[in-house]
Amino acid sequence: MPVHLTKSMFEENLNTKFWLLDEGSETYAMDLIELTNGYSTPRQEQFSLRFRGDRNKIFPQRIYPMKHDSIGDFDLFLVPIGRDDTGTFYEAVFNRLVQVQDQVQVQDQVHSQ
Secondary structure, three states: OOOOOOHHHHHOOOOOEEEEEOOOOOEEEEEEEEEEEOOOOOOEEEEEEEEEEOOOOOOOOEEEEEEEOOOEEEEEEEEEEEEEOOEEEEEEEEEEEOOHHHHHHHHHHHHOO
């Protein structure tokens, strides 16, 4: 069953390791280093994630199976956005309609801004 991903799930796991599973079933460590808020409303949630992976490995833009100790298994569309001495950077952008169970949480976030 697919994991229902929310912004709060990633906020709680900022600066932790995620694991990208390559087509050859190899796993690669990816650190979640940044979460940026977008424009959210009570019905819509927008945010982006920035990951840092190995500097010597660049994964092309596509959907990858991911794993995390707390979140579990899920798929994520990653785009390589840069590279420096510390690693290769990837971005995942979320722009989704909020489900009923999430609306209270997003409304609280919108009102606190």
